[in-house]
Amino acid sequence: MTTTTTSPVLTATGVTMRFGGLTAVQAVDLDVHPGEIVGLIGPNGAGKTTFFNCLTGLYVPTEGSVAYRGTVLPPKPHLVTQAGIARTFQNIRLFANMTVLENVLVGRHTRTKEGLWSALLRGPGFKRAEAASKARAMELLEFTGLADKADHLSRNLPYGEQRKLEIARALASDPGLLLLDEPTAGMNPQETRATEELVFAIRDLGTAVLVIEHDMRFIFNLCDRVAVLVQGQKLVEGTSEVVQSDERVIAAYLGTPFEGAPGAEEAAEVEAAEAGATPGATGGATQDGAQRGTTARTEDGQ
Amino acid sequence: MTTDKTQPTAVRKAEAGAPAPRTTLLRALTAAGGAAAVVSTFLAWTWTAEFPGDLTVYGYPGGLQLLTLVLGIATGVFALAALDLKGLRWLTPSGSTQALRMLALGTFAVTWFTVIAIAVDLDGLVNLEPGGWIAAVVTAVPVATTFLLPDDTRPLCRPKELPSWAEILIIAAVFAVGLYVVNYGIQTDADHPEPFIGYLIAVGFAAVALVKAGLISRVSELTNSYRSVTLVAALITAIVFPFFQDKSSFTELGVNIAIFATVALGLNIVVGLAGLLDLGYVAFLGVGAYTAALVSGSTASTIDVRFPFWAAVITGGVVSLIFGVVIGAPTLRLRGDYLAIVTLGFGEIFRLAMLNLDGTSGPSVTNGPDGIPNIPPLEIFGFNFNDEHSVGGISLDSNGNYYLLMLLVTVVVVLIFSRAGNSRIGRAWVAIREDETAATAMGINGFRVKLIAFALGATLAGVAGAVWAHFQSTVVPEQYVFAGPVPPNSTFLVAAVILGGMGTIGGPLLGATLLYLIPKKLEFLQDYQLLAFGVALILLMRFRPEGIVPNRRQQLEYHETGQLDVPGATGLKDGAVGVTKAEA
Numbered sequence: 001m002t003t004t005t006t007s008p009v010l011t012a013t014g015v016t017m018r019f020g021g022l023t024a025v026q027a028v029d030l031d032v033h034p035g036e037i038v039g040l041i042g043p044n045g046a047g048k049t050t051f052f053n054c055l056t057g058l059y060v061p062t063e064g065s066v067a068y069r070g071t072v073l074p075p076k077p078h079l080v081t082q083a084g085i086a087r088t089f090q091n092i093r094l095f096a097n098m099t100v101l102e103n104v105l106v107g108r109h110t111r112t113k114e115g116l117w118s119a120l121l122r123g124p125g126f127k128r129a130e131a132a133s134k135a136r137a138m139e140l141l142e143f144t145g146l147a148d149k150a151d152h153l154s155r156n157l158p159y160g161e162q163r164k165l166e167i168a169r170a171l172a173s174d175p176g177l178l179l180l181d182e183p184t185a186g187m188n189p190q191e192t193r194a195t196e197e198l199v200f201a202i203r204d205l206g207t208a209v210l211v212i213e214h215d216m217r218f219i220f221n222l223c224d225r226v227a228v229l230v231q232g233q234k235l236v237e238g239t240s241e242v243v244q245s246d247e248r249v250i251a252a253y254l255g256t257p258f259e260g261a262p263g264a265e266e267a268a269e270v271e272a273a274e275a276g277a278t279p280g281a282t283g284g285a286t287q288d289g290a291q292r293g294t295t296a297r298t299e300d301g302q
Numbered sequence: 303m304t305t306d307k308t309q310p311t312a313v314r315k316a317e318a319g320a321p322a323p324r325t326t327l328l329r330a331l332t333a334a335g336g337a338a339a340v341v342s343t344f345l346a347w348t349w350t351a352e353f354p355g356d357l358t359v360y361g362y363p364g365g366l367q368l369l370t371l372v373l374g375i376a377t378g379v380f381a382l383a384a385l386d387l388k389g390l391r392w393l394t395p396s397g398s399t400q401a402l403r404m405l406a407l408g409t410f411a412v413t414w415f416t417v418i419a420i421a422v423d424l425d426g427l428v429n430l431e432p433g434g435w436i437a438a439v440v441t442a443v444p445v446a447t448t449f450l451l452p453d454d455t456r457p458l459c460r461p462k463e464l465p466s467w468a469e470i471l472i473i474a475a476v477f478a479v480g481l482y483v484v485n486y487g488i489q490t491d492a493d494h495p496e497p498f499i500g501y502l503i504a505v506g507f508a509a510v511a512l513v514k515a516g517l518i519s520r521v522s523e524l525t526n527s528y529r530s531v532t533l534v535a536a537l538i539t540a541i542v543f544p545f546f547q548d549k550s551s552f553t554e555l556g557v558n559i560a561i562f563a564t565v566a567l568g569l570n571i572v573v574g575l576a577g578l579l580d581l582g583y584v585a586f587l588g589v590g591a592y593t594a595a596l597v598s599g600s601t602a603s604t605i606d607v608r609f610p611f612w613a614a615v616i617t618g619g620v621v622s623l624i625f626g627v628v629i630g631a632p633t634l635r636l637r638g639d640y641l642a643i644v645t646l647g648f649g650e651i652f653r654l655a656m657l658n659l660d661g662t663s664g665p666s667v668t669n670g671p672d673g674i675p676n677i678p679p680l681e682i683f684g685f686n687f688n689d690e691h692s693v694g695g696i697s698l699d700s701n702g703n704y705y706l707l708m709l710l711v712t713v714v715v716v717l718i719f720s721r722a723g724n725s726r727i728g729r730a731w732v733a734i735r736e737d738e739t740a741a742t743a744m745g746i747n748g749f750r751v752k753l754i755a756f757a758l759g760a761t762l763a764g765v766a767g768a769v770w771a772h773f774q775s776t777v778v779p780e781q782y783v784f785a786g787p788v789p790p791n792s793t794f795l796v797a798a799v800i801l802g803g804m805g806t807i808g809g810p811l812l813g814a815t816l817l818y819l820i821p822k823k824l825e826f827l828q829d830y831q832l833l834a835f836g837v838a839l840i841l842l843m844r845f846r847p848e849g850i851v852p853n854r855r856q857q858l859e860y861h862e863t864g865q866l867d868v869p870g871a872t873g874l875k876d877g878a879v880g881v882t883k884a885e886a
């Protein structure tokens with residue numbers, strides 16, 4: 001189910017990122033439409049995070065452009081956020097020594113204007129803006145289920161809650177598009193389920209979501225559309241069914257070399273190394289997937 | 303079976319209710335030891351008045367004996383509190399043993415320091431009177447007994463409900479005692495280091511003891527629930543300080559402390575909040591001081607203008623701001639330690655430029671090494687700062703006038719720090735300090751926000767410099783070095799911030815006070831000041847990386863991970879209720 005008729009929130013055109021000789025992202029086109037949840041999958045090192053960094057201005061793409069609602073964005077992170085794209089990080093990057101509430105308040109930065117003077121003079125306008133920011137931040141903590149931890153230091157939160165806080169902090173800038181980089185990494189099945197619900201709720205609030213994830217069940221449950229990135233290039237894009245049944249995806253994602261793919265052996269090696277503990281190099285990932293399936297089913301049965 | 307089961311419970315109950323006889327005995331012995339220490343201070347410890355303080359008289363304690371006396375009393379009283387004496391239990395909300403150990407060690411250390419100092423200063427143990435021997439022996443007793451006591455550290459228990467006037471009275475009393483203690487230290491004899499060393503030992507051990515007993519947490523709960531009362535009390539304490547000084551030189555110490563503490567607090571915005579390492583901060587103080595001197599109407603100034611004081615201060619601040627922006631704008635765009643290197647260079651360039659703008663090596667602006675002397679005394683509304691004025695029968699000399707003026711600047715900087723720090727921009731500073739990448743990804747314009755912090759810091763230093771120039775009535779380039787034996791220098795300021803506690807208000811104030819006062823009172827240390835800084839910072843990083851005054855966030859961390867969690871939280875909640883009540 002795609003909504004190609006509406007104009008997209010995000011239009012990435014020919015985004016290419018080279019680090020010296022390494023082309024981490026190569027000519028990737030991607031559109032995200034309002035109300036959509038789009039998945040971005042691919043093996044480790046495929047360039048997904050690098051692509052996110054290009055979208056949010058943390059990297060200046062070597063080639064290509066990124067547009068938000070039709071306006072081309074300058075590659076400056078704070079301007080991208082101001083425009084309406086917010087993100088979370090794969091390796092959690094909270095402000096460790098700030099409280100949970102303060103973290104979310106920092107996320108409000110672009111949507112408030114009070115500068116140094118108004119902070120020093122503390123006029124009624126300042127107090128009102130501060131109170132409004134706090135109220136909005138508490139609302140978001142309520143939404144993500146962290147309200148009772150508002151006064152805790154973010155570094156003292158358990159891992160799963162830190163990921164949620166990253167989402168709350170990103171939502172604080174009232175984004176039109178939310179980029180989630182592996183939001184369920186390190187979560188147990190229950191937490192993953194809760195995050196799934198959270199992402200649906202975010203979409204229902206009118207924010208489009210672009211999500212990187214390794215958990216296939218999560219992705220195929222959630223996404224209206226999935227793009228597959230392999231070796232920096234977009235391999236396929238389509239609905240869950242299309243992507244799931246695409247032979248090249250199965251081959252690339254599960255690590256079996258497919259014909260003519262440059263450097264596919266390396267990708268396979270990485271996959272094998274990852275599967276490491278599980279006997280049978282290629283079987284590893286499949287087994288893993290099967291296990292997830294069973295866990296999920298028992299869970300559903302409960 | 304049943305008896306087997308009930309017996310241990312009974313025993314445990316007994317243990318919890320009444321302590322083992324051995325513990326009671328040890329506590330009683332500790333109390334007795336404290337009392338004996340008190341008695342010993344009424345004896346003569348030496349026979350000659352050559353040793354500073356009056357330790358030769360039977361009948362009343364003097365000099366360093368007073369410290370033994372106070373700590374002895376404290377040991378005794380806390381031991382009685384440990385014995386559950388009615389009316390004293392409030393002294394040890396989080397356990398008595400650790401506090402008693404510290405007090406016993408403090409009494410012991412001060413007494414032995416005194417006795418040994420007498421023997422060393424006067425060449426030989428023969429100079430000790432029997433009183434000194436007795437004191438040395440009896441102060442060892444509580445040390446032994448307290449280290450045999452079982453540790454009874456417990457989570458902070460809930461305080462008894464007190465009427466709010468009583469709580470406010472407690473805050474006032476705390477500040478009064480604080481003023482007395484600070485005064486005592488400042489007024490120690492500067493010609494002899496012994497009294498001040500003894501004072502430092504006593505205050506150090508007593509402070510740790512109060513922390514261990516839980517009294518400091520108790521007081522900070524109170525100050526948290528009565529914020530405005532606390533601020534007023536602090537302000538009054540600071541205002542009355544000069545009226546208690548019998549020597550003008552003591553007030554001068556106060557002025558210098560106020561100036562350096564203020565400058566350190568300004569630096570704390572840059573270093574502590576925004577996380578920008580500024581190693582040339584003293585140059586901004588210099589920019590303000592030189593600017594104010596040039597427009598002050600000094601006969602030695604190369605500019606023939608005479609601005610009123612307020613205009614000189616504003617000019618000093620503005621010129622400093624301009625320098626801050628000029629230095630900051632190119633460097634703050636870069637990540638990493640460029641700023642530290644550039645500011646270090648700026649500090650040196652400023653000093654060398656002031657040295658060379660003397661008419662021979664460069665244009666004639668600053669008179670080179672001679673500086674700009676003869677800055678006329680301040681006059682605000684006909685109030686001449688160099689004259690003595692009488693306030694309600696108590697006269698205030700020049701130093702007193704400048705002290706009060708400087709205090710005003712300090713209050714302004716404290717207000718700026720707390721208001722800016724607790725706002726959108728302050729949160730952005732802390733976010734940048736914590737993780738610049740994440741902060742920019744949250745929409746913070748890192749460059750802009752850092753430049754604001756840097757420029758604000760520079761401006762505040764410029765304002766303080768303008769006041770300082772008038773107080774000193776002269777400015778010379780050699781005051782503004784990177785590191786040197788006399789403050790202010792950039793190392794001194796950074797050390798004050800780090801030692802005191804980054805990101806806090808109290809930290810730099812306390813840090814600057816200690817770092818200024820200690821070398822001032824212990825002249826022999828002055829040559830080793832930098833070495834002492836180094837050692838102090840290493841010790842600090844090892845034992846208390848958050849600084850002497852931890853900031854709220856670190857305190858929170860402690861509260862969340864430590865045992866104090868639940869009672870602490872309820873205490874805070876009560877406090878919040880108290881505030882709303884007070885405001886309503």
Ligand SMILES: Nc1ncnc2c1ncn2[C@@H]1O[C@H](COP(=O)(O)OP(=O)(O)O)[C@@H](O)[C@H]1O
Pocket residue numbers: 019022024042043044045046047048049050051
């Ligand atoms: N800043 C950088 N400099 C050099 N190489 C980089 C940089 N960032 C990412 N890469 C490389 O780009 C490739 C893609 O990485 P990444 O985007 O993190 O993959 P993914 O998120 O899909 O697992 C990797 O080979 C990585 O080493």
Ligand SMILES: [Mg+2]
Pocket residue numbers: 048049050090
């Ligand atoms: Mg990644």
